[in-house]
Amino acid sequence: MLTTNPFDDDKLREECGIFGVSAASGSGAALVALGLHALQHRGQEAAGITSFDGHHFHTHRAMGHVAGNFDRDDVIRALPGSVACGHVRYSTTGETALRNVQPLYAELSTGGFAVAHNGNISNAMKLRRELVRRGSIFQSTSDTETIIHLVATSSYRTLLDRFIDALKQVEGAYSLIVMTPEGMIACRDPLGIRPLVMGKLDDAVIFASETVALDVCGAEFVRDVEPGELVIVQGGEVRSIKPFGPMAPRPCIFEWVYFSRPDSIVGDHSVYSVRKAIGAELAREAPVEADLVIPVPDSGVPAAIGYAQASGIPFELGIIRSHYVGRTFIQPGDKVRHLGVKLKHNANRALIKGKRVVLIDDSIVRGTTSLKIVQMMRDAGAAEVHMRIASPPTKHSCFYGVDTPERTKLLAHKLDLGGMTDFIHADSLSFVTIDGLYKALGEANRADIRPKYCDACFTGDYPTTLTDQDESGPSVDQFAMLAERVI
Incomplete structure (x- = not known):
C-alpha cells in the first residue's frame, strides 16, 4: 500500500481528537460517534468509544476511520448508556496496534476507569520504569497508560485526589476526558498546550477537542476548559477545580496554522x-x-x-x-x-x-x-x-x-x-x-x-521540561524502541 495523496506524506500529523458526553438524553455513544466524525481530521489511524450504563462499562475500539466502524446500529447498541467518551488517534508514542487504541480502560479498586488523551507525556518513559519496578504490569506501549497506573498506585483515598496526584507527576501536554462510576472529568495541562472545549446540549454536558464537534452535534458552546482546570460532572452537577499553581498559558500555535478545522x-x-x-x-x-x-x-x-x-x-x-x-x-x-x-x-x-x-x-x-x-x-x-x-x-x-x-x-x-x-x-x-x-x-x-x-x-x-528526551538523546524514540521489543 502507498498513499495516493502526495501532500499527506510530508505533514505534521494531527495528533488526536477526544469527545465526551455526560447525561445524554439518548445514546451517549451515538452522540460521541457523531462528534468523532467532526474530529476525524485529527487522527485517521484508529477510533474508539467507551460508554457507561450506570452499572457496566462497554468499549469498542477499531483500526481505521469512524465511518465504517461506528456508523453501524449493532455497534452503537452494544455501547449502551447516557455517558460516553471517544477518541480518534494518530500515534505519536507506541506502535500502531489495537491495544494502543483509546479510550484505555482498567478496573481499579475504585471501579472502572476509562481515559481518552490528546497530547504527549514527556516523562512517560521515566515514570513507566519506576512503575514497573514497583510491580505495575502495562498492557500497551501508549504513554496514556502511565496515567492509569499512577492513579491505581496513588496513596490518596478518593479517586479525584488520586487523579490529581497522578497529574502532578506528569510533564508535557494533555487534554483528558476520564470516565468513572462517579462521573466524568475533563482537564487540560497547566499550560493549556492542547485544546479542549465544553458545550451543552439540553441537559447533557459535552467536551470536545474543537468547537466544530459541538456544531455538528447541535450543541451550544459554553467555554474553553481553562489551562490547569478540572471540570467534574456528576449527574446534573458541574463543578470546577484548579489544583495546580498559576502558570502563563502556552497553547500550541500550530492549531491555527494547520491542525484545527477552519470552521473551529x-x-x-x-x-x-x-x-x-x-x-x-x-x-x-x-x-x-x-x-x-x-x-x-x-x-x-x-x-x-x-x-x-x-x-x-x-x-x-x-x-x-x-x-x-x-x-x-x-x-x-x-x-x-x-x-x-x-x-x-x-x-x-x-x-x-x-x-x-x-x-x-x-x-x-x-x-x-x-x-x-x-x-x-x-x-x-x-x-x-x-x-x-x-x-x-x-x-x-x-x-x-x-x-x-x-x-x-x-x-x-x-x-x-x-x-x-x-x-x-x-x-x-x-x-x-x-x-x-x-x-x-x-x-x-x-x-x-x-x-x-x-x-x-x-x-x-x-515551555516544559523534556525528561525522556533529555535522558535518551535527541534522536531516540523510546516508545518506538519499546514497541519493537514487545511486538
Missing part, C-alpha cells in the same frame, strides 16, 4: 480568519510579481485567499482534488505508482500554462511534498513557480503530541533558505516570520512580549 474557534480566534490573516502577513512580508495565487489543497486555501486579497493577485484553484479516492491504492509497478499520485490531486493545466504562480502551503517538513508540487506546476507549463509558506521554518521536533520527524530530518534544520529553495526547485521560497504569525493572532512582535503560544517547532523554546 480556538481560544476565541476563528481558525479560518487567522489563516487568512497569516496569508495577508505573508503577502506583505514576501511579495512577488506573479499571475496567480494557488493553494495547496486543502489546508493552504484560507492563507492563499488572504495572500491574494492582500497582494491583488488573482486566487485560482490550480490544483484540483478528487474527493472520491481513498487514502491508499494498491500499486503493482513503478509506472502505476507514479501515476497513482494524480488520482487525488492534479494540476489544472489550462489555467497554469505560461503563468507565474505563487503556491501557498501551510508548512514544509521534510520538503518532499513541496518538491512534488513544484514539479507538478512545471509539468503543467508554469513559467515561474514561487512557494510561500504560512508558517515559519519548522526547525525543531515537537514532544507534545504531534508526530514530527527527528530534527535531523527536518529540511529547515538541514538547509538555509537558499538551500531549501534549490532542494524544492522553486524560483523563490519564503516563510511567514514568527512575528508575522503572532500578528495574525492579534499579538505584538514575539520578541516584544512573553511568548503566549507554544511555538517550539519554530523557535526551539520548549
Whole structure:
C-alpha cells in the first residue's frame, strides 16, 4: 500500500481528537460517534468509544476511520448508556496496534476507569520504569497508560485526589476526558498546550477537542476548559477545580496554522480568519510579481485567499482534488505508482500554462511534498513557480503530541533558505516570520512580549521540561524502541 495523496506524506500529523458526553438524553455513544466524525481530521489511524450504563462499562475500539466502524446500529447498541467518551488517534508514542487504541480502560479498586488523551507525556518513559519496578504490569506501549497506573498506585483515598496526584507527576501536554462510576472529568495541562472545549446540549454536558464537534452535534458552546482546570460532572452537577499553581498559558500555535478545522474557534480566534490573516502577513512580508495565487489543497486555501486579497493577485484553484479516492491504492509497478499520485490531486493545466504562480502551503517538513508540487506546476507549463509558506521554518521536533520527524530530518534544520529553495526547485521560497504569525493572532512582535503560544517547532523554546528526551538523546524514540521489543 502507498498513499495516493502526495501532500499527506510530508505533514505534521494531527495528533488526536477526544469527545465526551455526560447525561445524554439518548445514546451517549451515538452522540460521541457523531462528534468523532467532526474530529476525524485529527487522527485517521484508529477510533474508539467507551460508554457507561450506570452499572457496566462497554468499549469498542477499531483500526481505521469512524465511518465504517461506528456508523453501524449493532455497534452503537452494544455501547449502551447516557455517558460516553471517544477518541480518534494518530500515534505519536507506541506502535500502531489495537491495544494502543483509546479510550484505555482498567478496573481499579475504585471501579472502572476509562481515559481518552490528546497530547504527549514527556516523562512517560521515566515514570513507566519506576512503575514497573514497583510491580505495575502495562498492557500497551501508549504513554496514556502511565496515567492509569499512577492513579491505581496513588496513596490518596478518593479517586479525584488520586487523579490529581497522578497529574502532578506528569510533564508535557494533555487534554483528558476520564470516565468513572462517579462521573466524568475533563482537564487540560497547566499550560493549556492542547485544546479542549465544553458545550451543552439540553441537559447533557459535552467536551470536545474543537468547537466544530459541538456544531455538528447541535450543541451550544459554553467555554474553553481553562489551562490547569478540572471540570467534574456528576449527574446534573458541574463543578470546577484548579489544583495546580498559576502558570502563563502556552497553547500550541500550530492549531491555527494547520491542525484545527477552519470552521473551529480556538481560544476565541476563528481558525479560518487567522489563516487568512497569516496569508495577508505573508503577502506583505514576501511579495512577488506573479499571475496567480494557488493553494495547496486543502489546508493552504484560507492563507492563499488572504495572500491574494492582500497582494491583488488573482486566487485560482490550480490544483484540483478528487474527493472520491481513498487514502491508499494498491500499486503493482513503478509506472502505476507514479501515476497513482494524480488520482487525488492534479494540476489544472489550462489555467497554469505560461503563468507565474505563487503556491501557498501551510508548512514544509521534510520538503518532499513541496518538491512534488513544484514539479507538478512545471509539468503543467508554469513559467515561474514561487512557494510561500504560512508558517515559519519548522526547525525543531515537537514532544507534545504531534508526530514530527527527528530534527535531523527536518529540511529547515538541514538547509538555509537558499538551500531549501534549490532542494524544492522553486524560483523563490519564503516563510511567514514568527512575528508575522503572532500578528495574525492579534499579538505584538514575539520578541516584544512573553511568548503566549507554544511555538517550539519554530523557535526551539520548549515551555516544559523534556525528561525522556533529555535522558535518551535527541534522536531516540523510546516508545518506538519499546514497541519493537514487545511486538
